[in-house]
Amino acid sequence: MAQATGHQEPKQHSSASVKLNVGGNTGKMKRQPSDDEGENRSRAARGAIFLGVVVVAYLIFLVVSGQMGEFVSALGSVDLGWVALACCCFVSYFIFGVIAYAIAVYIDHDSPVGIRDLMSVEASGIFFGNLTPMMAGAVPSQIVRLTRTGLDVGEASATQFTRFIMFQFGVVLFAAIMLVAKLGFFFETYGDIVMINVIVFGVHFLELAGLFVICLCPNFVMRVGNGLIGFLTNRGWLKNTEKWNEMVNVQVMEFSNAFMTAAKDLPSMGLTLLVTMAQLASFYMIPWFVLHAFGIEADFLNCLAAGSMVQMVSTAVPLPGGTGGAEGSFFMFYGGMFGEAASAGFIVWRLVTFFGPTLLSVPLLGLRSRNRSMSLYQRVQRIKHKLHRGKMANPTHGHGHGHGGSATATVHPKRK
Numbered sequence: 001m002a003q004a005t006g007h008q009e010p011k012q013h014s015s016a017s018v019k020l021n022v023g024g025n026t027g028k029m030k031r032q033p034s035d036d037e038g039e040n041r042s043r044a045a046r047g048a049i050f051l052g053v054v055v056v057a058y059l060i061f062l063v064v065s066g067q068m069g070e071f072v073s074a075l076g077s078v079d080l081g082w083v084a085l086a087c088c089c090f091v092s093y094f095i096f097g098v099i100a101y102a103i104a105v106y107i108d109h110d111s112p113v114g115i116r117d118l119m120s121v122e123a124s125g126i127f128f129g130n131l132t133p134m135m136a137g138a139v140p141s142q143i144v145r146l147t148r149t150g151l152d153v154g155e156a157s158a159t160q161f162t163r164f165i166m167f168q169f170g171v172v173l174f175a176a177i178m179l180v181a182k183l184g185f186f187f188e189t190y191g192d193i194v195m196i197n198v199i200v201f202g203v204h205f206l207e208l209a210g211l212f213v214i215c216l217c218p219n220f221v222m223r224v225g226n227g228l229i230g231f232l233t234n235r236g237w238l239k240n241t242e243k244w245n246e247m248v249n250v251q252v253m254e255f256s257n258a259f260m261t262a263a264k265d266l267p268s269m270g271l272t273l274l275v276t277m278a279q280l281a282s283f284y285m286i287p288w289f290v291l292h293a294f295g296i297e298a299d300f301l302n303c304l305a306a307g308s309m310v311q312m313v314s315t316a317v318p319l320p321g322g323t324g325g326a327e328g329s330f331f332m333f334y335g336g337m338f339g340e341a342a343s344a345g346f347i348v349w350r351l352v353t354f355f356g357p358t359l360l361s362v363p364l365l366g367l368r369s370r371n372r373s374m375s376l377y378q379r380v381q382r383i384k385h386k387l388h389r390g391k392m393a394n395p396t397h398g399h400g401h402g403h404g405g406s407a408t409a410t411v412h413p414k415r416k
Contacts, residue, residue, distance in 0.1 A: 048131055050320050050323070054321075079295065083293045083348060086293070092279075094126070094357075100166070106377050111151070111376065112375065115376070120367040124144075125142050126361045127362060135315060143156045154254055157258065161258045162262040165215070169273065169276075170279075174281070181301070182302065218253050218255075221248075284303075284311065285300070291334075291338065294341045294344070296339075334346075
């Protein structure tokens with residue numbers, strides 16, 4: 001890549017269409033990100049209504065089961081200082097997410113995407129991901145927000161897909177480390193039911209393996225996909241073939257190209273993975289702080305490992321917010337730790353990790369970077385240049401008189 005200076009402007013990104021070259025045929029395929037956004041909003045609205053019903057049903061259950069008294073009593077004893085620390089963990093989760101995106105944007109020296117744009121992208125993933133089954137609305141909504149910065153759909157998809165695969169890799173790697181480190185603890189504490197989590201981990205691992213097959217063998221995937229589309233279409237079993245043709249013949253190659261481009265910069269990918277692991281750790285440690293909010297001591301690493309397992313189960317449930325999986329896995333892994341405060345502990349944990357972030361992400365959806373005359377890379381280079389120029393103007397003192405300095409050197413007489 002050509003070296004950028006502080007006075008260069010980013011290249012202009014057209015949002016009209018995406019030029020493609022698939023299988024030797026060059027053409028244009030227009031896609032409307034606004035259509036995806038409208039669909040996402042509709043799904044998010046349905047998800048919000050569903051979750052509202054779930055909250056009401058949960059409160060009714062507490063009343064009918066006679067647990068409301070214990071619930072209120074437990075909430076009354078909560079140490080808000082620890083709850084605030086748990087909230088700080090989620091803020092760290094958000095910040096690390098923005099940093100991971102910033103690394104991907106920094107690699108493209110001419111990208112018009114700014115930090116405020118990335119804050120909006122991360123908030124969009126939280127909002128639409130929390131309100132759609134299996135977080136299906138997160139990726140499309142984030143691509144839409146990236147296109148609003150001036151990237152075309154292909155460039156926005158490339159940035160998003162690179163981030164997506166590294167996040168999925170981080171989730172599987174973190175869970176694998178926790179399973180290996182704490183497998184004995186899991187079986188000793190929870191018994192054979194832990195095998196459910198091992199199976200869920202296996203499913204996530206297969207999903208990740210499938211992503212790598214798409215990245216590394218796109219032509220093979222396209223051949224298989226087109227053959228399957230033809231087979232189903234000839235029998236009248238497939239509707240909306242245009243959508244599936246685009247997915248197989250366009251998006252597969254875009255996904256692969258984005259990954260292969262990012263893979264050329266291994267240090268940046270490694271840094272992205274480390275940031276992603278820190279992001280996940282920030283999220284998984286929240287139950288440890290919630291336990292302390294109720295005055296309960298717990299092993300930090302055990303809580304971290306259990307948090308990883310809870311998240312894997314929650315994301316596998318095809319309901320908004322992982323409803324059912326979140327409750328079941330939380331009570332399975334943390335119920336014994338919380339004891340009688342389990343119901344109250346779940347509500348506090350859910351407020352910190354789900355309901356609060358979903359509501360607070362709304363104001364961030366409209367954030368936009370104002371100045372697009374310089375890319376993120378160019379801004380960093382300008383700061384480095386200013387710092388370097390400052391050091392040259394003020395050299396280190398102590399070795400005699402500097403330029404314009406007043407330091408003096410002390411000369412010690414030789415000892416005889």
